[in-house]
Amino acid sequence: MSMHRIFQRYIDLLSSAEYADGFAEAMTITASELDLPCFAYLAMPRRAGKKPLVISTYPYKWVAHYVGSHYERLDPIITRALENTEPFRWGLDLSATSISPEQRQFLAEASEFGIRLGFTLPIHDEDGSVAALTFATDQRRPQFEKCIDLNASVLQLIARCFHSQVRRKLLRQLTIDGIVLSPREVECLDWAAKGKSVWEIGLILGISHNTVAHYLRSARDKLGVRKVVQAVARLAAAKRDGQD
Numbered sequence: 626m627s628m629h630r631i632f633q634r635y636i637d638l639l640s641s642a643e644y645a646d647g648f649a650e651a652m653t654i655t656a657s658e659l660d661l662p663c664f665a666y667l668a669m670p671r672r673a674g675k676k677p678l679v680i681s682t683y684p685y686k687w688v689a690h691y692v693g694s695h696y697e698r699l700d701p702i703i704t705r706a707l708e709n710t711e712p713f714r715w716g717l718d719l720s721a722t723s724i725s726p727e728q729r730q731f732l733a734e735a736s737e738f739g740i741r742l743g744f745t746l747p748i749h750d751e752d753g754s755v756a757a758l759t760f761a762t763d764q765r766r767p768q769f770e771k772c773i774d775l776n777a778s779v780l781q782l783i784a785r786c787f788h789s790q791v792r793r794k795l796l797r798q799l800t801i802d803g804i805v806l807s808p809r810e811v812e813c814l815d816w817a818a819k820g821k822s823v824w825e826i827g828l829i830l831g832i833s834h835n836t837v838a839h840y841l842r843s844a845r846d847k848l849g850v851r852k853v854v855q856a857v858a859r860l861a862a863a864k865r866d867g868q869d
Contacts, residue, residue, distance in 0.1 A: 628779060631658050635783065639790045648791055649680050655783065656682075659776065660768035661760040663740075666787060667697060668756040669707070678795065683761070687738040701728045706747035706757035712777060716742040739763035744773045746784040754792075758784040801848060801863040810844040811860070813837055818857045 626634075638651035648666075656664050665681035665688075677697045681688050690696075697703050701724050702715055717732060735741075743761035750756075760780070762769045773780070794808055806814075809830075816826040823841070827834040845856045 626658060628776070631655060632779065632783070636786065639786060642790065643794060645678075645680050645795065648787065648795075649682065652680070652783075652787060653682055656760060659772050660766075661772055662762045662766075662769065663760070665759045665761065666756065666791070667703065667759075668788070668791065669697065669703075669754070671754060678791070680791070683740060684738045687735070687740070690734075696731060699727055699731050701732070702743070702745055702759065703757060706745055707755055710747055710749050712744065712746045712781060714742075714744050714773070742769075744777075744780070746781055748784055748788045750792075756788050756791075758787060801859055804847050806844055806847060806860075807840075810840045810847075813840040814844055814853075814857050814860045817841060817853055818861065 632655075635651060635655040638654065639648070642648045642651055652664050652666070656662075663682040665679065665683050667681075668678040670677050676692055676695070679688055679692055683691075691700075705713065705715075717736060740761045741763050742765060743759050745757055745759040748756040748758065760769075760773075793812075800806075812830060813826055816829060821829065823834045823837045826837045830837070841853050841856070844860075845851070845853055848856050848859050850856050850859065
């Protein structure tokens, strides 16, 4: 299958994905077609103490251990992704560089699950949010290296599209005083805060003005206020306080 067809199918799969398993399927199919054995997407938490969002085909036990142990704070790959915007390759030879004994132990643990070599694409948003998409393998494989060499720029686009859709559909859920607003409710309130009318918001989001009105009404009712402008104010206050 040509790269154009692979990418078009990928975009179609992303567009239809609504939950983490749908995003995992989209990336799994695409990675397989490109001879990339496994992947891990990690979005750093926006608040201290929160767990990162991980969508991955790494072994389940490793992912659960990683998240439960807050290894994103220790992982030298993530540390580098936080500090740099350019994609990079890595391997077990990282242990020979100036990393801590704890990080060397981390790499040894990861290698026990077949995660020994990889290519990581950092994703930095304008608001300071950081995520990373990594393709990994258990040993040096000609097909893996060839894919990285030939498709590095396409993989950057794949990473950015993935993050954009995940952020819009999964990460933009927001909690205000324990009340959960859906991504669409947040989007509609955000545009209302910018002075857009129901009709204009519908055009921007590609949905009907009746649907926009439904989302705004739902957000207003959830927050227990009478007017959309009050819901907008609650949302703005929550963002200032870092409740998301």
